[in-house]
Amino acid sequence: MDFLNAIVLLSNYVLIPSLVYGSQLALGALGVTIVFGIMRFANFAHGEMMSFATVSTIFITWWFQSIGLTAGILPTALLALPFGILITGLLVWATERSVFSYYRQRKSKPVIFVIASVGVMFMLNGVVRLFIGTDEIIFMDGLKFLIKAGEFKKWSGLNEGLALKQTQVLTVLLAILAVAWLFWFLQKTKMGKAMRAFSDNEDLALLSGIDPEKVVRATWFISAVLITLAGVLYGLDKSYKPLIYFHLLLPIFAAAIVGGIGQPLGAILGGYIVAFSEVAATYAFKKFLRYLGPEGWSPEDLVQLLSTEYKFAVSFLILVLVLLIRPTGLFKGRVL
Amino acid sequence: MISVRNLYKHFGGVQAVNGISLEIQTGLITGLIGPNGAGKTTLFNLIAGTFPPDQGQIMLDGEDVSGLRPHQLFSKGLLRTFQIPHEFHSLTARENLMMVTLTLLRETLISAWFQRKTLHQQERKIAMKAEEVMEFLNIRHVADELAGNLSGGQKKLLELGRTMMVDAKVVILDEVGAGVNRTLLKEIGDAIELMNQEKGYTFCMIEHDMDFISRLCNPVIVMAEGKLLTEGSAEEVKSNEMVIEAYLGRGASSGLN
Ligand SMILES: Nc1ncnc2c1ncn2[C@@H]1O[C@H](COP(=O)(O)OP(=O)(O)OP(=O)(O)O)[C@@H](O)[C@H]1O
Numbered sequence: 091m092d093f094l095n096a097i098v099l100l101s102n103y104v105l106i107p108s109l110v111y112g113s114q115l116a117l118g119a120l121g122v123t124i125v126f127g128i129m130r131f132a133n134f135a136h137g138e139m140m141s142f143a144t145v146s147t148i149f150i151t152w153w154f155q156s157i158g159l160t161a162g163i164l165p166t167a168l169l170a171l172p173f174g175i176l177i178t179g180l181l182v183w184a185t186e187r188s189v190f191s192y193y194r195q196r197k198s199k200p201v202i203f204v205i206a207s208v209g210v211m212f213m214l215n216g217v218v219r220l221f222i223g224t225d226e227i228i229f230m231d232g233l234k235f236l237i238k239a240g241e242f243k244k245w246s247g248l249n250e251g252l253a254l255k256q257t258q259v260l261t262v263l264l265a266i267l268a269v270a271w272l273f274w275f276l277q278k279t280k281m282g283k284a285m286r287a288f289s290d291n292e293d294l295a296l297l298s299g300i301d302p303e304k305v306v307r308a309t310w311f312i313s314a315v316l317i318t319l320a321g322v323l324y325g326l327d328k329s330y331k332p333l334i335y336f337h338l339l340l341p342i343f344a345a346a347i348v349g350g351i352g353q354p355l356g357a358i359l360g361g362y363i364v365a366f367s368e369v370a371a372t373y374a375f376k377k378f379l380r381y382l383g384p385e386g387w388s389p390e391d392l393v394q395l396l397s398t399e400y401k402f403a404v405s406f407l408i409l410v411l412v413l414l415i416r417p418t419g420l421f422k423g424r425v426l
Numbered sequence: 427m428i429s430v431r432n433l434y435k436h437f438g439g440v441q442a443v444n445g446i447s448l449e450i451q452t453g454l455i456t457g458l459i460g461p462n463g464a465g466k467t468t469l470f471n472l473i474a475g476t477f478p479p480d481q482g483q484i485m486l487d488g489e490d491v492s493g494l495r496p497h498q499l500f501s502k503g504l505l506r507t508f509q510i511p512h513e514f515h516s517l518t519a520r521e522n523l524m525m526v527t528l529t530l531l532r533e534t535l536i537s538a539w540f541q542r543k544t545l546h547q548q549e550r551k552i553a554m555k556a557e558e559v560m561e562f563l564n565i566r567h568v569a570d571e572l573a574g575n576l577s578g579g580q581k582k583l584l585e586l587g588r589t590m591m592v593d594a595k596v597v598i599l600d601e602v603g604a605g606v607n608r609t610l611l612k613e614i615g616d617a618i619e620l621m622n623q624e625k626g627y628t629f630c631m632i633e634h635d636m637d638f639i640s641r642l643c644n645p646v647i648v649m650a651e652g653k654l655l656t657e658g659s660a661e662e663v664k665s666n667e668m669v670i671e672a673y674l675g676r677g678a679s680s681g682l683n
């Protein structure tokens with residue numbers, strides 16, 4: 091009984107949350123990695139693009155709600171998602187045309203692109219707040235819980251409850267779908283193959299008739315899809331706050347780099363590694379250990395490595411460790 | 427086929443191509459020789475659109491193509507090989523060859539889902555072609571190796587193989603023979619002649635091996651210091667004093683005689 095209680099407790103506070111958070115990070119890191127694989131620069135504006143995508147989706151959601159269009163037990167934001175993707179696609183394309191394509195034509199060094207993307211990041215950060223303000227926004231509607239903690243307790247007869255939010259299931263499902271689609275696209279379609287060829291050897295790809303403009307366009311579009319999914323799913327699951335996506339940049343970059351930047355599989359694995367470490371390092375294991383230990387025994391303190399305010403330190407630490415020990419990341423070599 | 431007019435290209439202080447004008451005649455195998463650093467590769471890079479010229483004009487089949495990018499020239503039937511071999515190192519040798527035909531496949535997002543059969547047939551044909559090319563170049567046994575792991579000579583052959591995968595109008599070869607063994611070199615020469623005679627490909631090739639050049643090329647163009655030195659048959663060029671001087675330094679021809 092105690093053992094089951096321990097398992098449920100761990101699932102509720104560590105396993106499920108990190109699986110969900112890991113999926114969100116994986117989607118974010120995939121976007122960073124795809125852009126890096128093709129254009130060879132780390133897009134620092136990625137987080138703010140996620141913020142922009144979420145805000146666009148929120149506005150569309152509000153509009154749908156105001157005309158009475160909802161999705162029943164599903165969140166209305168799901169209906170708004172395709173429009174969010176389109177708007178984000180337009181934004182990303184506008185930054186490409188107005189900023190990045192200029193440097194590409196001049197064949198600028200990657201570091202110039204990185205700095206340009208930092209500029210885009212600051213600009214978007216301001217623009218987004220101008221439109222939506224600085225308040226926290228909860229835009230999740232529909233059925234909140236699929237499994238409620240109280241009901242679970244009654245049903246199972248355990249002391250510990252297990253809660254499962256709809257957003258958690260949606261996140262994992264949509265992440266699986268997006269990843270499956272992305273891998274199918276990269277492996278099987280002509281454009282996917284062209285992208286991989288381009289990432290491997292740009293000169294040779296051009297010589298095989300591959301149009302670099304088309305490759306860049308497809309890359310930004312895929313990145314826009316991943317950006318919107320990651321941003322909206324994170325916002326739905328937690329809530330929207332303007333600076334939250336700015337802070338997410340660190341764990342997302344950590345995830346992309348742990349897996350080996352430019353490696354889609356690595357980005358996914360990296361997302362889960364960072365998420366599990368972050369959640370586990372900030373969780374107080376006291377109660378969990380009490381269940382496992384002998385009757386009447388209890389650990390002295392909380393058994394918590396870091397207090398939750400320091401959770402971003404985990405990504406930072408992982409990043410530093412990877413760069414020191416294995417700078418190429420877990421998967422090296424093959425890009426895209 | 428290709429005509430170059432008054433072309434200039436510099437890198438920093440180096441005037442790599444210094445006002446060159448020349449013709450690559452349709453249906454011929456033209457040789458391009460010259461001492462190291464003469465600007466031959468740079469000229470090829472200009473023709474193939476790797477970078478635009480500082481000044482001057484490049485015509486392909488009567489059409490001004492100066493400043494076009496390599497993928498645009500590919501669709502106009504121009505193929506090239508690199509002096510330092512390029513390959514998709516995360517793909518196998520076979521996949522490398524098949525990649526050349528990627529943009530020629532008819533595929534849309536819809537057909538990728540619904541017409542897999544026709545796509546499959548197209549791909550089978552291309553795979554068979556790749557098989558043939560590898561057989562010919564003696565690299566069939568490394569077909570499934572990652573191209574990045576091939577030897578220097580095998581990579582050279584893969585470069586040549588790429589040009590055999592699709593129908594081209596004009597192929598420019600940058601030292602395909604360098605680092606390839608003698609026996610195979612002869613066969614490569616035969617293949618180039620065959621493609622030239624039967625398929626009507628126009629070739630222009632940079633090569634340092636004079637025997638190879640004499641056997642295949644007529645005319646031979648000589649470059650030195652970014653300029654056109656002379657043009658003629660291999661025999662004429664070999665006995666030209668300016669050419670000997672360019673290769674061996676000033677005063678060498680008189681010293682030799
Ligand atoms: N990308 C480049 N950047 C800077 N300088 C270059 C570049 N490419 C060529 N050069 C310079 O231009 C000159 C001509 O080089 P090029 O490669 O065209 O000679 P080449 O005739 O092909 O010589 P080789 O027979 O040795 O291959 C050289 O002085 C070289 O240093």
Ligand SMILES: [Mg+2]
Pocket residue numbers: 466467468509600
């Ligand atoms: Mg050269």
